[in-house]
Amino acid sequence: MKMIEKLKTNYQLSNMIVRILFVVGFTFCNWQDLLISVNLVGEGMGLPASATIPTVLLSGIFMGLLLNFFVPFVVNAILNISRIYNVPRHEYVLLAMLFFDIGFFACGILNLVNLFTPVFMVWGSILFPLIVSCGCVIGFYKVTSKLYFNVVTRQLYFKSLAIAYLVTVVVLGVMA
């Protein structure tokens, strides 16, 4: 608790920790998919079983870093489209990244179920991200709506967040 209180006074350090956790969490959550992708790409290039721990870690870190830049951009875009200007942007983006971190780690733990019980692999790969993301969005809304919105503005905020989430889920679902 003391550490969290201290971190609250140091935005730069908090930002760095959250972003590092984002990359680590992304790799932890997606290592199985990364492994198969690296293997399939390797097979296509005539290099069977090219997925090793370093190649999977490197591809995870690379994609995690890319998303690290992409997520703040998307969050800011959603706020701009929703015409929400009264939130401290840096803090809000940091909170969004923090909830992404929580989601990645929770999903990574659930994905271990898929790994050890392959019979649940297809169901888990579709339902786990949906359930975890839903929990995270609700949590994020609860925290941010109390912090930055009053009774009147909260309704607009809720509408924007709900639409953004449902659109993302539908788009990702169609793509999958």
Next chain:
Amino acid sequence: MKKILLVAIALLLVVACMPTTILAEQTTDDYKNSPTYKMLEEFVTACPNRQGQEGEYDAAKYIHGKFTQYYVESDTTLELPTMQPIVADSYYGNNVILHKDNKSTTDSIVIGAHYDSVGVGANDNASGIVALLQIAQELKDVKLPFDVYFVAFGGEEQGLLGSQAFVNNFSQEYKLPLTSIRVMFNLDSIANGDNLYVQCENKSTSLANLILQNATGKTQLLEKPHAVGVFNADMWGYGYYEVIQGSDHTPFRVAGVPVASFFSGNFQNWTYVESANSKNNTMNTAMDKLENCNQSWIDKIDTVVDTVVSTVVHGDFASVSQNARKELLNLDLWYNRLWPKIVAVVIVILLAVFAVLHNRKLQKQALMGTASANTSHIFETPSADDIFSFKD
């Protein structure tokens, strides 16, 4: 002088009787005298190039000749071997089939291995063909309560064309439903890998247990770890991707036939490799040659032959194979993406309904509430005192 002579003779005798050297030499060359090696050598020498239409046809003719020989030698249960044509887009080849007809039942098992290769293919899959020929030889006169189809598949390296053709044409050709096939045994690249595996289903089954119980031979037979090398990507029609799916058992399993696939290899970094030593990874390369053969190859081939034969003739096999289909995972329920997607859509619809209801509630609260600004922050702005005061 006599003493010197006696000492010299004694020394000569000791040297002559040194067991280690002789044993070592015998062990090194021993496998080359085994019938398995001779068969492997004969097949690889007779059909060194089993890729392309001509090369494959030569190999098919060779196997047809062997099957005909077994037919001639056997009692009346064997039928004359046949060549089943495989016609794909730009491919024409043959499956070679030897049918052991039980006459009293329509149920059957299939024992198969592909004969085509990339390069010489001593391991992939001359080893499997040698095992298939030996199994056919051993089972030809054994009375079994079901039919046996010994099948040498063509076109495996082209995308499992031979096994797919066999599955597609089975009902039409033999006037029997595919459900009459109780089990399919697949033998592919069984010699060069680090370990010897059998893969049945992604869970423990009676068939796998029976095979492991009957595993006999110098090499330990392991069951492929269920979760290892299985990934969430739809390939081959399973609904998921398994690193060893690319073999002739796949069309059978997708069609609902229980399978037992024998292969050699290693599971490293959660995926399949032939060997942990990268120099030994010769599959589908020009390096897959007979020169790589050693005692371990022969032991593995012999283990597969003995295991398959002892499993098939085992008293429990008839009942286990009859129930094997019931133990299969329901591919449609577990691996068809449609069902979890329907559940996901239902969840999303419920969320949308919840969102609409919650929005209405917030609307009501907004009408009754006051619009004072909320300016809370998580990060505190340090006070000027904190910034400019220096503490020891």
